[in-house]
Amino acid sequence: MNSAEYVDSQILKLKTSGIPLSEAVWKLALLCVGWPYVYGAWGAYCTPEERRKRYRESHPTIKSACQVLRDNDPKQSCSGCKWYPDNQRVRCYDCRGFTDWCLKQFGIDLAGEGCTSQWNNEKNWQEKGYIKDGIPADTLVCLFYEKKDDPKKMAHTGFGFNGQTVECSSGVQHKTAIDKKWTRWAVPAGITDQPEPEPVPEGYAIVTGKKVALRQEASTKAKVITRINTGEKVKLEPEPDEWDYVSYKGQKGWMMKKYLDEG
Numbered sequence: 001m002n003s004a005e006y007v008d009s010q011i012l013k014l015k016t017s018g019i020p021l022s023e024a025v026w027k028l029a030l031l032c033v034g035w036p037y038v039y040g041a042w043g044a045y046c047t048p049e050e051r052r053k054r055y056r057e058s059h060p061t062i063k064s065a066c067q068v069l070r071d072n073d074p075k076q077s078c079s080g081c082k083w084y085p086d087n088q089r090v091r092c093y094d095c096r097g098f099t100d101w102c103l104k105q106f107g108i109d110l111a112g113e114g115c116t117s118q119w120n121n122e123k124n125w126q127e128k129g130y131i132k133d134g135i136p137a138d139t140l141v142c143l144f145y146e147k148k149d150d151p152k153k154m155a156h157t158g159f160g161f162n163g164q165t166v167e168c169s170s171g172v173q174h175k176t177a178i179d180k181k182w183t184r185w186a187v188p189a190g191i192t193d194q195p196e197p198e199p200v201p202e203g204y205a206i207v208t209g210k211k212v213a214l215r216q217e218a219s220t221k222a223k224v225i226t227r228i229n230t231g232e233k234v235k236l237e238p239e240p241d242e243w244d245y246v247s248y249k250g251q252k253g254w255m256m257k258k259y260l261d262e263g
Contacts, residue, residue, distance in 0.1 A: 001034035003088035004045060009208045011105050012231060013261055016206065021106060022140035022161065022191055029102050029159050029166040033174045035090045036083045038062055042097030045089045048078070095157050098168035099142055102159070108188050110142075115154035119144055119186065128186040131178070137162060139192055141185040143178070160185060200233070200263030205244065207232045209259035218243035218254040225253040234260070 010031055014024040036046050039059045044050045048068040055062045055069065063069045065083075068076045078084040083092075093101060096115055103110060112118030127136070135141060140161050147155040158167025160182070165175045200206055207228050214234075215222040228234065228248055234255065237245035243254045 001082075001085045001090065002031055003085065004091050005088065005210055007031045007091075009210070009230060012206065012208055015106070016200070016261070016263055020138075020192075022138065025102055025106055025108075025140050025191070026159065026161040026166075028105060029098075029172075030174060032091070032098070032102070032172045033166065035168075035172045036065065036092045037094060037168050037171050038092040039094050040097070041092040041094055043091050043093060043101035046083050046092040047089070050092065093168045093172070095168050098172060099157055099159060103188060103191075108190050110188060115144060115157045116152075118142075118157070119154045119184070124189060125186040126189045126192070128184070130184055131182050135160060135178075135185050136187060139187055141187050143167070143182045144184040144186070145181050146183060154184075156181075158182075200261070204233045204235050205246070205260040205262045207234060207255075207259060208261050212255060212259040214246070214248060214251065214253040214255050216253055218245075220256075222254065225251055228255075236262070 007028070011028060014027060017024065038046065038051055038054050039056070039062060040054045041050060048066060051062050051066045051069055067081050068078065079087060083090055091101070096118065100110060110118055110124045111121045112124065118124060129135070131143075140159060143158050143160045143165060144154045145156055147153045156167070156169070158165055160178060163176075163178060165178055165182070167173055207230055210230055211227040213224045214226050214228055215224055226248070232248070234246040234248045237247060237252065242257055244257055244260055245252065246255050
């Protein structure tokens with residue numbers, strides 16, 4: 001399971017990759033597989049505070065899935081929880097929150113607080129249809145199925161792409177075939193547009209890690225000159241194998257290559 005910090009660093013790479021927007025959103029969705037379901041959550045970090053805020057008697061799984069809430073012990077920590085892998089935080093969602101968060105990372109904002117209102121807002125979509133009639137290829141779609149007692153209301157949503165799905169139900173799940181439960185699809189407005197990659201000037205690189213150290217020497221033990229945030233550009237200098245010698249706002253030092261993307 002990926003950490004939230006790692007996924008955030010990959011979002012920058014996807015935005016500047018130049019791949020079709022459908023593929024970029026799909027790859028982001030796959031990076032989130034394994035993250036937890038919390039009713040009413042739209043991408044917040046999974047913490048006891050967030051789960052406590054979302055907990056209702058009608059959604060007991062939120063409490064049972066959290067060892068801090070379940071044990072009701074103020075000394076209990078997240079350490080050892082499957083939603084806290086290697087002591088690194090992840091994000092949590094409900095079904096609508098998951099699709100909303102992924103699309104928003106690429107500038108697509110679908111109106112509607114729930115599945116039904118989202119589906120009914122025609123401005124959200126450039127095309128809609130039924131699964132039985134076929135689904136567009138090479139295009140990311142939002143999948144839906146209706147409530148059993150009211151076919152005018154949508155019960156669940158997720159992503160579909162070339163015969164596969166990613167949804168947040170009992171956590172974010174990836175399936176290599178489309179379940180029979182899905183009945184409708186809709187192409188989000190703007191999803192078929194090509195992204196406009198942000199050009200990286202020649203001789204520069206974009207920092208992809210969070211607060212990456214700029215060091216005096218090419219060693220993780222060397223003194224830290226400063227720390228640089230994700231998305232900042234640094235100028236490349238003569239480079240050894242694992243390190244780049246860079247300059248940033250008049251300061252020069254060494255930075256590990258794995259945290260840089262030259263585009």
